[in-house]
Amino acid sequence: xxxxxxxFKATWAYADAPxxxxxxxxxxxxxxxIDGEFVKPSKKKxxxxxxxxxxxxxxxxxxxxxxxxxxxxxxxxxxxxSWSKLPGKExxxxxxxxxxxxxxxxxxxxxxxxxxxxKPIRESRDIDIxxxxxxxxxxxxxxxxxxxxxxxxxxxxxxxAGQIIPWxxxxxxxxxxxxxxxxxxxxxxxxxxxxxxxxxLKLAEIIEESGLPKGVVNIVTGAGxxxxxxxxxxDVDKIAFTGSTGVGKYIQKATAGTAKKLxxxxxxxxxxxxxxxxxxxxxxxxxxxxxxxxxxHVCCAGSRLxxxxxxxxxxxxxxxxxxxxLIVGNPLDKNTDIGAINSxxxxxxxxxxxxIGLNEGxxxxxxxxxxxxxxxxxxxTLFLNVSQSHRIVQEEIFGPxxxxxxxxxxxxxxxxxxxxxxxxxAGVWTQKGSKIFNLTQRLNAGVxxxxxxxxxxxxxxxxxxxxxxxxxxxxxxxxxxxxxFD
Amino acid sequence: MLPNLNNLPTYDTVGVNERIxxxxxxxxxxxxxxxGLKLALSMIDLTTxxxxxxxxxxxxxxxxxxxxxxxxxxxxxxxAICVYPTYVAIAKEALKGSGIQAASVATxxxxxxSKLQVKLDDTKYAxxxxxxxxxxxxxxxxxxxxxxxxxxxxxxxxxxxxxxxHLKVILETGELDTLDxxxxxxxxxxxxxxxxxxxxxxxxxxxxTMQVTYVMFDAIKDFYLKTGKMIGMKPAGxxxxxxxxxxxxxxxxxxLGEKWMNKEYFRFGASSLANDILMQLVKAETGMxxxxxxxxxx
Numbered sequence: 001x002x003x004x005x006x007x008f009k010a011t012w013a014y015a016d017a018p019x020x021x022x023x024x025x026x027x028x029x030x031x032x033x034i035d036g037e038f039v040k041p042s043k044k045k046x047x048x049x050x051x052x053x054x055x056x057x058x059x060x061x062x063x064x065x066x067x068x069x070x071x072x073x074x075x076x077x078x079x080x081x082s083w084s085k086l087p088g089k090e091x092x093x094x095x096x097x098x099x100x101x102x103x104x105x106x107x108x109x110x111x112x113x114x115x116x117x118x119k120p121i122r123e124s125r126d127i128d129i130x131x132x133x134x135x136x137x138x139x140x141x142x143x144x145x146x147x148x149x150x151x152x153x154x155x156x157x158x159x160x161a162g163q164i165i166p167w168x169x170x171x172x173x174x175x176x177x178x179x180x181x182x183x184x185x186x187x188x189x190x191x192x193x194x195x196x197x198x199x200x201l202k203l204a205e206i207i208e209e210s211g212l213p214k215g216v217v218n219i220v221t222g223a224g225x226x227x228x229x230x231x232x233x234x235d236v237d238k239i240a241f242t243g244s245t246g247v248g249k250y251i252q253k254a255t256a257g258t259a260k261k262l263x264x265x266x267x268x269x270x271x272x273x274x275x276x277x278x279x280x281x282x283x284x285x286x287x288x289x290x291x292x293x294x295x296x297h298v299c300c301a302g303s304r305l306x307x308x309x310x311x312x313x314x315x316x317x318x319x320x321x322x323x324x325x326l327i328v329g330n331p332l333d334k335n336t337d338i339g340a341i342n343s344x345x346x347x348x349x350x351x352x353x354x355x356i357g358l359n360e361g362x363x364x365x366x367x368x369x370x371x372x373x374x375x376x377x378x379x380x381t382l383f384l385n386v387s388q389s390h391r392i393v394q395e396e397i398f399g400p401x402x403x404x405x406x407x408x409x410x411x412x413x414x415x416x417x418x419x420x421x422x423x424x425x426a427g428v429w430t431q432k433g434s435k436i437f438n439l440t441q442r443l444n445a446g447v448x449x450x451x452x453x454x455x456x457x458x459x460x461x462x463x464x465x466x467x468x469x470x471x472x473x474x475x476x477x478x479x480x481x482x483x484x485f486d
Numbered sequence: 487m488l489p490n491l492n493n494l495p496t497y498d499t500v501g502v503n504e505r506i507x508x509x510x511x512x513x514x515x516x517x518x519x520x521x522g523l524k525l526a527l528s529m530i531d532l533t534t535x536x537x538x539x540x541x542x543x544x545x546x547x548x549x550x551x552x553x554x555x556x557x558x559x560x561x562x563x564x565x566a567i568c569v570y571p572t573y574v575a576i577a578k579e580a581l582k583g584s585g586i587q588a589a590s591v592a593t594x595x596x597x598x599x600s601k602l603q604v605k606l607d608d609t610k611y612a613x614x615x616x617x618x619x620x621x622x623x624x625x626x627x628x629x630x631x632x633x634x635x636x637x638x639x640x641x642x643x644x645x646x647x648x649x650x651x652h653l654k655v656i657l658e659t660g661e662l663d664t665l666d667x668x669x670x671x672x673x674x675x676x677x678x679x680x681x682x683x684x685x686x687x688x689x690x691x692x693x694x695t696m697q698v699t700y701v702m703f704d705a706i707k708d709f710y711l712k713t714g715k716m717i718g719m720k721p722a723g724x725x726x727x728x729x730x731x732x733x734x735x736x737x738x739x740x741x742l743g744e745k746w747m748n749k750e751y752f753r754f755g756a757s758s759l760a761n762d763i764l765m766q767l768v769k770a771e772t773g774m775x776x777x778x779x780x781x782x783x784x
Contacts (some may be wrong), residue, residue: 003714008707012522012735017513122511138713249740281704287506336514337696354678451498 005317010325011134017020017334019121019172022106029060030197032068032221033204034212035075042067042179047223048198052118053331053340053375061197064220069229076187076425077158079215084157084185085255089169092143095182096187097210099136102175105206106130109189109199113171114331116198118340118376119294122331132175133454135474138458139179146184149479154486157185159395161231161482166243167193167342168297170400174200176473177240178217184482186238188215189230193243194223195343198314228254236260238282238284240481242299245422263471265463268424270445272418272453276310278429282316282451284287287402289315290427290453292326292338292352292359292380297346299468301423302453304393305404306413312406316384320365323380326347328369332430338400341376350399357383357392357401388416410439423465446472488638489677495708497665506696509737519732520770526731527554527763530756531589531720534569534686535596541721544573548675550784553763558771564760565749566619568597571608574615574766589619589654593644596658596687598623602640609647619652620644623687624671626661634674641678654682654720654753658691659698662704668698672705682718688755693723696737703741716745721754728766731759 023416029046031038041062048057064072077318083091106129113124116205163182165173181188192200204219205464220226227247231239231254238261241251248266255262272290274283290302309317331339343348358364364381381401388466393403407413417426426445428436436450446464449455456462461477463469471481513524532551534543544567551564565576566587577588590612594600609620622644628636645653655675659668675683683702686693699721704715719738725731731754737751746752761781769775 003711005711007710008743010739012739012747014512014514014736015513015516015518053715055664104722125512174774197579277496279498281495282498282505285501285505333513433500451501452504 003071009149009313009467010319014335016041018330018332019111019334021111024056024111026059026112028141028202030062032062032064033219034072036208037095041065044141047194048114051115052342055326055374058116059198061221064222064226067231069226069233070219072189072220073160073233073235075215076189076218079213081189083187083213084218087393088144088146089184091185092140092478094212095136095140095143095179096208098206099133099140101206102133109171109202111332112202114339117170118342119195120336120339121299121334122336123294128172132172135175136179139183143183149476151320156482156486157209159186160235161186161238161240162233162236163187163188163240164230164243165192165195168294170196170326171199171203173242174203180478181482184479185347186482188365189218189220191222191227197221202447214294224335230299231255243472248469261481262380264469265473266469267422268299268464268468269396269420270300270302270424270425271304271306273306273413273417273429274308274315275430275433275435276308280311280315280318281429283429284315284322284428287319291402292400294452295338295341297342297398298448298454300454302427303397303402305402306407306416307404309408316385323367325454326367326380328377328379329372330454338380339376339398344376346398350397353397353401354381360390361388362386362392388419412473414439414442424468488635489632489673490586491670491673494669494673497669497673498504499665501695502665502700503633506700508738510733514732522732523728523767524562524761525747526735526754527760528565529753530762531568531753532564533623533755535591538684539570539573539575544569544576546784548577548645552584555781556761558767559765561767565753568755571612571615576619578616586689587606587618588616589621590617591621593622594624596689596721598625602624602643606643606647608643613651617651619654620648621654621656621684623656623658624675626658629671629709638674638678641675641680645679652681654684656684656687657687658687658690660692663773665697665701667685667702669705670704676709676717680717682720684720685756686723688723694721694725696733699734700737703737706773707742716751720750720753721744723756725756725761726758728762740741
């Protein structure tokens, strides 16, 4: 009987199942949140925030100038005096309240996150928003237990924390930054990324509603210049940055020689290693989660795949067939697996890298995807027959592009996995527990997942080695960046 | 020949559950839902397998199979009626001209604990009575003691006894304990000549689950890639609502695809599922749910 490899085509087209947007409230114009109030930017400048799935404008966002940053830092400084003296138990109450308010409005947050950022509603609903709430819950619990977190040490807050966050997980990153800072008694000036300011501004509304003392959290919007004004402000005591390695290097230079504390969480090029004794189908699912989660806009994405040669053919065949079933399209549709690329600029970066990969002789594979009109779309992409010498293997693409290499032995794969300037994440797939523990010792990565990938929990510290940054966020370790000892 | 069972893929329960949660979170609405519901209805093996079965009960069930809800237009009939061998002739007579198949369980159903000759006689009797399809059970005791050759040979013998009747092989996954065992048993059954592999008798809990069905789909897919032969799949027991049935169809759609999306290659072994589907179809047509009393129970 003849075999047809394309026989497994899924043809039952699911009807549209868009999440309703009737219940969300978005203003036409958003101001800066400084000293507990929404204020107009001093230069009266605004920029547009765009829905990346149809290029339509959603709202105008205020652009903060250095004068506005001065005001925000002054407000945070003023608030620090009383906030830092508040008993931990009282601080905890506010943080718990913020967590509960996020939960109550989870649906609205999820829809806005997908609308503004392009990520599928399945992810914002099931991952981003619940995780953001649980980070607040988790650190609220630490607020009155700091003496147990650091036994026999007298801890003090650092002061005003300047926090700059990326566009890939807007609300979640805000939670990662704000929750531990508040729990330890610091005050905050936070700047969301310019393409995804909306959920941070909705969070500002919740913070206002929670009755948090004025000036404890200030949220200022804008692009690179606004961020630079925070980084270079003399009255900021700590900078916490998540974003690209390039900007991270700039910040480290700018803060050198100052008293500012610094934590950086930067880029990555995670190795996802599949051994021949892995549960292959689940490993294939893991590969999909590792690289196509959030359109590949994940700093810890498993963007380098290493497959043991004895199973390479079957893994690649199964991966291709799985990719055929991924639905790319409207981020608000409940059946969408891969949403829109966050911005036209990022789409161009990804497309440039795909060209580079082709020019370097990589063998490309993309499933047949039907894209909606307009919008920023990129099909999930594999590059086969590449090596450590290819640029698409060395550099962070930050898109749904996976570079596939094969290996023969454990030593070989450890050497290759570590052969990168980054060191953020890695994944190991094998049914042998001993092999996982052996490898976690030898891989230079802040997070090593065993038989899973891209799993996050507020109790678990996250951060990188080498050019992926330093300092840890999440867990007990996440408190360390926000305290100093007597 | 008994296939090599030593290098089969293994399954990680956590990973399987994660994949299944993706199927379960697909949102099936409007036209896709109606299409799915009709398809599911056409795939049902309406079943009565009780000690207290009688001629009357079987005839009533057959009538229900042919006239599931006459006020609804354009709905398919179920695929088959599934009964014990002694009621096959009655079912066959009642279903005459309807195109609905008569299926019979055999081989000392449900335990399978008897000697081979008795099982073969059981099978032949059901076929003589007119069964179009035979649902056999494997010897789980022999399987769990590692006597795979015995299980294989038995299926080969039953397949021969079936003649032209289609053979569905029941693995009784609720007794096999691990997903790796389910894969092993699927492999044995397919290589021994099964036309369908089936999860359960319905007499053991848990009966069909999405986890074991996932593993069996995976086995069917790999078997096709190796041999070019398409094997059918029948989850049976515990699938009582439209919602669950649609989740199975989503999994079928995304794992095996359109060639398997029909009653030739996929069946639901169920009794109460049909009425739930009918209720949903009426809701889709009229916009409101009707009382369960408007749907005949046979």
